[in-house]
Structure formats: C-alpha cells, structure tokens
Amino acid sequence: MFHRRRHLLRSCILFVVLPLLIFTIYSAFFSTFSFAPNLSNSTQSPVFSSTRTVSSQSTLRNGSIPDIFELSLWRLILTGGKGNQTLCETPSQYRSIVDAYCRAHNRENCSMIPCTLIYLTDEFTTNIECLRGGKFATGIQPDWICRKSPALELFTNSNRKPSICAEAYTTLTAELYGQALAPYRDEETSKWGLTLEGESIGYYPSVASKKRVLSLFDISLGYDRRFFDLITDKHLTDYVNKITNKHNRRLTINQVLRKKVKERAPILWINSNCDTPSNRTAYMLELMRYISVDVRGKCGNPSWNKSYTLLDPKFFAIEKTTLASEYLFTIAIENSLEYDYVTEKLWQPLAAGSVPLYLGAPNIDEWLPCYDYSCIINLRNFTSVEDVANLIHSLTRNRTRYIDYHRWRREEHVRPSFITMTDYFQEANKYSIECLICDMVHRNDHGTTRRKLLAANNPFNDKFPSLS
Numbered sequence: 001m002f003h004r005r006r007h008l009l010r011s012c013i014l015f016v017v018l019p020l021l022i023f024t025i026y027s028a029f030f031s032t033f034s035f036a037p038n039l040s041n042s043t044q045s046p047v048f049s050s051t052r053t054v055s056s057q058s059t060l061r062n063g064s065i066p067d068i069f070e071l072s073l074w075r076l077i078l079t080g081g082k083g084n085q086t087l088c089e090t091p092s093q094y095r096s097i098v099d100a101y102c103r104a105h106n107r108e109n110c111s112m113i114p115c116t117l118i119y120l121t122d123e124f125t126t127n128i129e130c131l132r133g134g135k136f137a138t139g140i141q142p143d144w145i146c147r148k149s150p151a152l153e154l155f156t157n158s159n160r161k162p163s164i165c166a167e168a169y170t171t172l173t174a175e176l177y178g179q180a181l182a183p184y185r186d187e188e189t190s191k192w193g194l195t196l197e198g199e200s201i202g203y204y205p206s207v208a209s210k211k212r213v214l215s216l217f218d219i220s221l222g223y224d225r226r227f228f229d230l231i232t233d234k235h236l237t238d239y240v241n242k243i244t245n246k247h248n249r250r251l252t253i254n255q256v257l258r259k260k261v262k263e264r265a266p267i268l269w270i271n272s273n274c275d276t277p278s279n280r281t282a283y284m285l286e287l288m289r290y291i292s293v294d295v296r297g298k299c300g301n302p303s304w305n306k307s308y309t310l311l312d313p314k315f316f317a318i319e320k321t322t323l324a325s326e327y328l329f330t331i332a333i334e335n336s337l338e339y340d341y342v343t344e345k346l347w348q349p350l351a352a353g354s355v356p357l358y359l360g361a362p363n364i365d366e367w368l369p370c371y372d373y374s375c376i377i378n379l380r381n382f383t384s385v386e387d388v389a390n391l392i393h394s395l396t397r398n399r400t401r402y403i404d405y406h407r408w409r410r411e412e413h414v415r416p417s418f419i420t421m422t423d424y425f426q427e428a429n430k431y432s433i434e435c436l437i438c439d440m441v442h443r444n445d446h447g448t449t450r451r452k453l454l455a456a457n458n459p460f461n462d463k464f465p466s467l468s
C-alpha cells in the first residue's frame, strides 16, 4: 500500500508539480520555451492508430472515483512535448471541445489528435491522494482519492461529470469554457479550478483582458490577491530564513561587505527570458549606457555560450545567489509588472546580501521585510535611467550610504507584516489546486471553501483559514 502511494505521489510530482516547476524556472532563465506556441507548427507523428489503449489497472477501471479532466496537460501533449504521439481520430461527440481548444491556439485541423487526449491510458492517468480540506496527502493515509487524466473519455461517465483543472497557458476563450465545456458543468459532481502558478495574470494576454472569466471557476489560484482565491508562493520559503534571521541564517553587514569582490562591476544582471511584458532588456540596455553591469544571463549578452543552458536549474538558483553575494547590487526586474507578482528575483539578492534594483509589483512595499523601502532600490521611483546610474555611482563611492540599505540586518525583528505573509504562504503552499477540487467534489462543496478563503480582508494580514 505504501509503495503504491509512493508511486502515485511520484507520478503526481512527475506530471504536475515537476513540469510546472521546470517550466517556471525555465521560463525565468531561458527563452527557448516560448510562451503561447503556435500549435499548428508542431511536428506530428504521421502514425495513424485508432487502437484504444486499454489497461487492467484499477486506476483506469474504477468508475467510482471522481474524475479531474486535466486540461492543463493538453498544450504539452499536443505540441509533442509529452508522451506517445500516436494520433487517433477525434470522436464526433468531443469535436466541439477539441475544435474550441484548437481554435484558441490557432491550430486549424484537429480531426486527429494524440490518442492519450481521447482515451484513458496508464501513462497519463493517475490517482491523486488528498486530505480533507485540500492538502496533498504526502506519505499519510488520504481522506480522498480523485482520478486525473487529460483524456476526453472522462466525459463519457454519465453519472458523474468530471471536474476541470485548467491553466492559463491554455487560452481562456468563451468558446472553450462558455460553450464547449459548459454542458459538462454540473453543480453537484464537478468543480472547475484554474491555476496561474507560473506567472502573473498580466503574463497571459488571454486572462488579463478577461478577468471576468475567473468567475467561471469554483476555485482559482494565482499571484494577485484581488482576483484569486488562493495565493501561494513556492519561492520565498527557500530564502525566508536568510531574510528573517531564523537560526541565525541572515548575513550580517560585515559578512555582506566581506563577500564583495572588488574587480566586479557594481551591478549584476542575470536574465535569460529576454522578451517579457516588463521590457526589462530594453531597460537594461539603456542603463548600461550609464553604468557598468556584469551580464551573466542570456539577455543583453552577446557572448552567451549555449552550453550554459545545460545547467541544472536547481543548481543554477544556488549559483545565482552565490554570485549575487559578490555584487553590491543585483538587478531584480520581474517578467511582468503586476500587483502581488513578486518572485525569487527579489528574494535571492536579499538573501545573498546584494541590494536589489527592483522593478515589479506596484505594491512591492507590502512584500518587503524592511520599512520605507530601506532594503531595496525601487526603480519605479526614478524618472530616468540616468538618475538610477547616478545614484549607484554615488553609493559605490560612499560606504556609509551603501550600508544604509543593509541596516535592516541589524534589527532583531523584520517587519511583522513580512512574518504574517510568510506564515500565510507556509500554510497556503500545502494546498494544491487539484486537491482543493478533489475535496470540493467529495464534500459537494457549494462555495464554502472559496468563501473561507475570501473571508480574510487581505490574505497576507490574516491567518490562513482552516479549510478542513
């Protein structure tokens, strides 16, 4: 039993958490994985097979477990990024869903699609194990089990309509959700969830202009507390002790200064996703006209060596932090400049003892461990890039003034709002959109979970509500 659970958990991590994680990290550094791929250009296997892949596994046969239609996998499978690409003819009863999906991605003809998107297969059908309330059951007896798969076959169950787990890389069109999938919506047996875990809402043109679409979903997860029910942050937890000084992990001012390497430029810049809504590459090219910057990412780096991309992203995060510690200042410009969208780009330099030159969330003050912006330089505060360069020049010449940006390290306590926020995330991160959906189906939840999540005036100021 234990082994089976481990296997299922592993599958879940393999198919859901890992791709998301890898994509998030990957898109932050390497632009090779382009957003909104043109599906019609993808290479498809010419193999035709209408053979239905059957399996004896209980996962496939068990009709009593609630189903979650994993729309979030469609993009990867259709573009050939995952699994067996054998094509099957799209059965006529699913044509409206498939056509709506394909039109949302400018793909012309979807009369043939990978068989795994139609029929339940071992490869993409997994049981997820959850606790009452919506946490993953990690290594403990689950309260609920749900079956998830990207296969349209889930819609054949006449007793129980499947729930839907969507992500915003799949364009949220009215045709797909309002028309094609709407008939399968069922108050009692199916719940709809949306996750925008990877990027801010502004990163997805299909959502940013249609925030009303969010009201279609029973539960949503993303970065902006004004729109989403649940806000998670998987990055901050890696750096929080180095910021709050838990277990004496925070660098002192002396340690910060000792790590600086004299020969370096004052500023470090590492970005490899160069074409972002924040236009950071253009900003940096302008800044570099006035001040010297060490460029160690792909963007703005003519001598970029492709072999660097072989670096393990996890290892890369450690490398980036170590490198940042050697610099007085580190560029922290987010992919998009959206409310509440704050990422490891800020946390890494703060943890490393390098002053972040930050451009990102307009409400960044609410996220800082220090008062009055005293631990970052907020690039929004400057009318010209030249002014930024002038300030940096003057700070590099005056140690006392530079140290001002590290004075917060001497305080015994960081700003209390920062602690409340990290406590919130510590709890929120234990939930997953799939387990929330699974829990809501099992409990036939008519909005209780959502109401509890939204009951807090401001999720970072209030305790995370108990959902169980």
Ligand SMILES: *[C@@H]1O[C@H](CO)[C@@H](O)[C@H](O)[C@H]1NC(C)=O
Pocket (backbone or CB within 6 Å): 049, 051, 052, 053, 084, 085, 086
């Ligand atoms: C893909 O699936 C088809 C149909 O189930 C099967 O015949 C074929 O061998 C599979 N191909 C690979 C590479 O697994």
Ligand SMILES: *[C@@H]1O[C@H](CO)[C@@H](O)[C@H](O)[C@H]1NC(C)=O
Pocket (backbone or CB within 6 Å): 058, 059, 062, 063, 064, 065, 145
């Ligand atoms: C499938 O459903 C039956 C009840 O119909 C249950 O006893 C069994 O444990 C389920 N199998 C799995 C893998 O959950």
Ligand SMILES: *[C@@H]1O[C@H](CO)[C@@H](O)[C@H](O)[C@H]1NC(C)=O
Pocket (backbone or CB within 6 Å): 109, 110, 111, 112
């Ligand atoms: C779509 O493709 C199939 C086979 O790939 C072909 O038989 C059919 O005519 C095409 N339909 C359209 C509308 O292009």
Ligand SMILES: *[C@@H]1O[C@H](CO)[C@@H](O)[C@H](O)[C@H]1NC(C)=O
Pocket (backbone or CB within 6 Å): 277, 278, 279, 337
């Ligand atoms: C980025 O550049 C585009 C095109 O010049 C412009 O429309 C957009 O407003 C810019 N975005 C920001 C955040 O400055």
Ligand SMILES: *[C@@H]1O[C@H](CO)[C@@H](O)[C@H](O)[C@H]1NC(C)=O
Pocket (backbone or CB within 6 Å): 305, 306, 307, 308
């Ligand atoms: C890129 O880096 C690799 C490994 O460090 C090295 O072997 C190779 O010569 C470099 N290529 C260029 C063009 O600099």
Ligand SMILES: *[C@@H]1O[C@H](CO)[C@@H](O)[C@H](O)[C@H]1NC(C)=O
Pocket (backbone or CB within 6 Å): 373, 378, 381
């Ligand atoms: C903006 O810059 C001015 C002048 O340096 C400073 O007094 C002010 O505190 C800064 N405000 C923010 C929000 O960084």
Ligand SMILES: *[C@@H]1O[C@H](CO)[C@@H](O)[C@H](O)[C@H]1NC(C)=O
Pocket (backbone or CB within 6 Å): 398, 399, 400, 401
């Ligand atoms: C450095 O800045 C401080 C505070 O602004 C000032 O009192 C001091 O004279 C400056 N030192 C130099 C060498 O300019």
